[in-house]
Amino acid sequence: MVEQVKLLDRFSNKSVTGTLHLTATHLIFVESNSTSAQEIWILHHHIASVEKLSLTTSGCPLLIQCRNFRLVHFVIPRERDCHDIYSSLLRLLRPVSYDELYAFSYNPKQNDQQREEGWQLIDLAAEFERMGVPCDQWQLTDVNREYKVCETYPRDLYVPITASKPIIIGSSKFRSKGRFPVLTYFYQEKKAAVCRCSQPLSGFSARCLEDEHMLQAISKANHNSRYIYVMDTRPKLNALANRAAGKGYENEDNYPNIRFQFVGIENIHVMRGSLQKLLEVMGTRSLSMTDYLVGLENSGWLRHIKAIMDAAIFLAKAVTDEGASVLVHCSDGWDRTAQVCALGSLLLDPYYRTIKGFMVLIEKDWISFGHKFADRCDQLDPDPKEVSPIFTQFLECVWQLTEQFPQAFEFSEWFLIQIHEHVHSCQFGNFLGNSQRQREDLQLKERTYSLWAHLLSEKQNYLNPVYSPSFAESHPVLEPSTQAYHFKFWRNMYHQYDRSMHPRQSILKHVLTLKESNRELEGTVQALKTKLQTFGVSTSPLKPQTPPRERSHPPRPQSLILGAPLLSRKEVQQEEDEEVFGEEAREDAPASTGRERTVEGSSATENGYGELKGSFDSKNEPAVVTLEFGVARMTC
C-alpha cells in the first residue's frame, strides 16, 4: 500500500490523489477525497505493460497500459515505493503457468452444480441441430474423437456424407496443421454450406486426390449450385509467398467446379502494427482534427476492418444470391478464417444477433475451432510476435454492423466491450488456452467458471433498447453498405476509460431506465387490478401508461450501462454492487434541483478548450506575451 499517490488524467492537466493497493489479483487505486472517492480496480491480467519514467520533482511516474485500452499514469512520491510496485507488478503480470491465472482462484460463490450448469449453457451439437445438421447430405464424423487427425479442431466435426474416412485423413494430411475442410454453418434454405480449413500444402505443383475429392464432396452436397467458392482470405502476394514453403492455395485446374477468390485481409503482424499506430494517434494529447483523421487513415485500422467486412459480405452474397457453398481458409485457418466465417454467419442468421446466439457463435467459430486466444491475447508466457487483435477486430466488425442496423441486434455495444474485457481478464475459463484439447487438459470445466453464465445473469445490462425481433423477420440476411463512410472509429471501445470523451448523457441508459420503470408500473397496475378483483370490483381496461417524464427519480436497473468502468469493477467485486449503485445514482441526480453542479465528467477545464492561461503565452500569439493580467503590451 502506498499513500499520497497522484493519478494524472490522460488528456488534461487534472489529477487526483489517493492510495495505491496491490493485491494478489488487482492493483487498486482509491481516491482520498471523501466526497467522490473514485476507485479504480485493475486486474493484473489486464496490464499489458508497466513503465517507470524518469524521476520528476513531484515523484516517480509509473505508466500502466492495459489490454482493455485503459492507460493510467501514477506519480508515486518516493522512488523506492515506485520501484517496489514496479517490480512486483512485473512479477505478477507474467504468470508462468496456467494455474496462476485468475480463473483458477476466482470464486463467485456458486456451488458445483451452478458451475456445471453454466458450462452446459452452450451446446454446439444442439446448435448444429438448429441449423438442420446432420441431414441427408451432412453427417457427424468421429474421426477426430481422440484429436488424432487434427489437435486444434474440436472432437465433433461435420462433413459431407460422401466424404469417407480415408478421404478425410488424406485431405487433412494435405492441409496445414491437419485442418481439413469441415462444416461451420449450414444455410438451410438453400442447402448451402459454409466450410472452413487451412491452406493446402500445394507448393508449386503438389496435388492430393483426397483433398480434391473432399472439395468435390462439399460441392455435391449442395444441389443448388454446380460450383463452390473457395475464399482465400489472404492477399494474393502472401499466398504466393507461401508456395515457396510448400504451402499455398488451390489450383483451379486440379479442383473442378471451384471458383477461387482472394479477398486480401492482412496477416496478424500487420494488424498488430495497425492497432499500435491507432492507439498512438488516439493517445495524443490535444489531438487536432487533421492529425486525428490523418492518423486514422495512416493506421489502416478501418481499412482492415472494412476488408474483413467486405469478405463476410462476399460470403453471405455467394450463399444467399447464388445458393453456392463456400470454403474459407487463410494460412492456418484460425484467424482470418474465423473472422470471416463468424461474421458471414452473423449476416446470414438472425439467431447470431441475439445475446445467446452470439455466445454460441463465438463458442463455435472461435473457441471450438481453435483460435489461439492464449497466444493472440497474450495470456501466458507471451511471444510478442503471436499477439494480435484478431478477435477485437471481429467484435469491432459486429459493432460497425450494430451502427448500420440499430434494430437488428438484441445486445448493445457494452455486451461486445464486456466480452472483450473478459477475453483478456482470464477470470473465466472460456478463453483460456489455444484449443479445445488444451482446455480439456486444463480441466477448465471443473476448475473455472463460464463467462456466458455470468453475462446472462446480468443480461439486462447488455440489452439494446431499440432491438426489434420483427426486424429479423423482414431482414433475415443483413446487407450492409460497404461505403467507406459507414465505418467509424469505435470510441467506446478504444476510449472506454477516457470518460471525458463520452457523451455526457446516454440515450441507451435513459431508455433502459424508462423501460424498466414502465415495466414496474405495469406490474403495479396488474397487482392493483388483482386486488380490486378479489374485492369483486370490476376494473376498466387501463391503457398502459408511460410514466410522466417529470418523475424526478425513476427506479433504475441495478447496474447501469454507461458507467463502463463501474461495470468492470462490479465484475470483480460483486459484493460492491450497492456502492456502485450509489455512485451512479449520484451522477444522475435530478438536474432540476438548481444546485451548482455540472453533469458528471463534464467541466470546462477538463475539456481543455484552449486553457485560458495556456493560450496567453502560446507561441503563435506574439501579441499577448505578458503573463500578468492588465499589463499587456504589444510586441508585434
Next chain:
Amino acid sequence: MEFAELIKTPRVDGVVLHRPFMPTVEGTLCLTGHHLILSSRQDNTEELWLLHANIDSIEKRFVGSLGTIIVKCKDLRVIQLDIPGMEECLNIASSIEALSTLDSVSLMYPFFYRPLFEVIEDGWQLFVPEEAFKDLESMTDEWRLSEVNKDFSVCPSYPSLLTVPKDIDDESLCKAASFRHGGRFPVLSYYHKKNGMVMMRAAQPLTGTNGRRCKEDEKLINATLCAGKRGYIIDTRTIAVAQQAKARGGGFEQEANYAQWRRIHKAIERSNVLQEGLIKLVEACNDQSHSMDRWLSKLEASNWQSNVKEILTTACLAAQCIDREGASVLVHGTEGTDSTLQVTSLAQIILDPACRTIRGFEALIEREWLQAGHPFQQRCAQSAYSNGKPRSEAPVFLLFLDCVWQILRQFPCSFQFNENFLIMLFEHAYASQFGTFLGNSVAERLKLLLSQKTVSLWSWVNRPQELERFLNPLYEPNNLVIWPSVAPQSLLLWEVPLQMHEMPKEHMDCEISMC
C-alpha cells in the same frame, strides 16, 4: 413577368423518378411557377413537390430518345428524373434552370404561398427585441434599449433596437460605430444571470495600419466591466489574419488602449473557405470507390470536421470565460456576421438552458442570426452542387447547426428538440415557403414587407401538430451549464444532411418505442 413564359412544357407523362433508398415512382411531371411536381397516376399517394428555389444545379443525359435529368438540391438531396422524349426533356431542363435562378426576391415562393392552416400565433410578432429587453430588465438595470439605429443609418445590418450599456449615450454609439466594420459597434448578446457577466459582439475595429483608436469604443466596452474586473476579447481570426486585416483598414484592439481586456485569437475559417469545404465534403460522400483511405483523406481535406471542432472550441472558450472565469467577453471576427454569431449563439446554448427549448432556440435564431444580420440570402443562395462561381455563399448556418447537433449528441436528454428540428431549419434556410430566411438584414426584411406579405416559419412550426415531430422524447430540463467534449474522437460526422442514409426513419432518436 409571367412564370408561364419560362415554362416551355408544363407537363410530361410517363416520367420515372429515382430517389436514393426509395422505390422508383412513375407518374406525371408538372412544372408550375414555383414547383416541380411529380405525381404517380395509379394511386395518387406518391407525390413529389420540389421548390425550384431548392434546385442547386441540374445535369442532362440522353440515351436514345430517353432523357434523364439529375436534379441536385441545395438541401443536398439528389433525385433523378427519366423523361421520355428528347424535346420534352430539353424543355423541362431549360425551364427548371430558368425558374430556379430567378434573381428577384419578390418573385420567390413565400410571396405567393397561402397557408392552408389558420395562423393562430403570428411568428413575425413572437420575438421582438422589446420583450427580450424586459427579461433583461428584470435581472439588471445596467442596460438600455437604444433607438440610435432606428432608420438603419448607423449600422445597416443591425436591427433598429439595440441593447447597450446604460451610461453610453447615442452620440458615443455613433462614434463607436464609425470605428467598427460596417458600423457594427459592440452590443449586448447575452447576459449570464448567474454571475452578471455578459457577452457582447461587434465587428473588427478599424484601427488600420497607423493604429487608430476611438475613445468612445473603449469607453463603451469598458462600461460593461465592473470595477477592477477583467474581460476577454475573443477574436475568431488568427493573429496573422487579424494583422493582415490592418492593411485593409481593419484590425484588432491594441492592448495599450484596451488595458482591461485580454485578447485571444482563434482560427475559425472565413466564409468563402467554408463553401469550398462543403463542396469537398459532399464530393467525398458521393465518392463511389468505397475506398477507406480515399474517404478519410477527402474528409480530412474538406476541413469540415476541423471547422466544427474550432467553432465549438471557441464557443466553449467564450462560455468558460463567462461562467468559470467570471469575466465578460467581447466576440468579433471581421464583419461580425458569421463566425462571431456562430460563437455567440453556441456559447448561449452551452450556458443558458432556455436556449435548449424549442421556443428558446427559435428566439436564439431570431436574435443572434436573423436580427443580428447574418446575410442568409447571400450565404444560402447556392449550395454544394452549384456550378456557378461562388459569390458570398457559405454554409455558416449549417456549420452552426452541425455544432448544435454535436452538443445534442453529447447531451441527448438536455434538449427539448431533436435532430429533425435542426434538419428542418437547414432546409428552410436554403429554400422555403416561408419568408423568415429571406433578406440579409432586418432593414431588408422591412423593405420587402415580409411580415405583411409572407408567412413566418415560426407560425407554422409552433403549431402543435407540427411540433410533435420535432420534440425529443428524452428531454428532461437541465438547468446546468453543459460542457461538450471537443476531442476529435467525440465529434461525429453529421450524416443526415449529407443524405448518407435512409434517414431519419431508422434513426434512434425518433424510433424509440416504449414497449
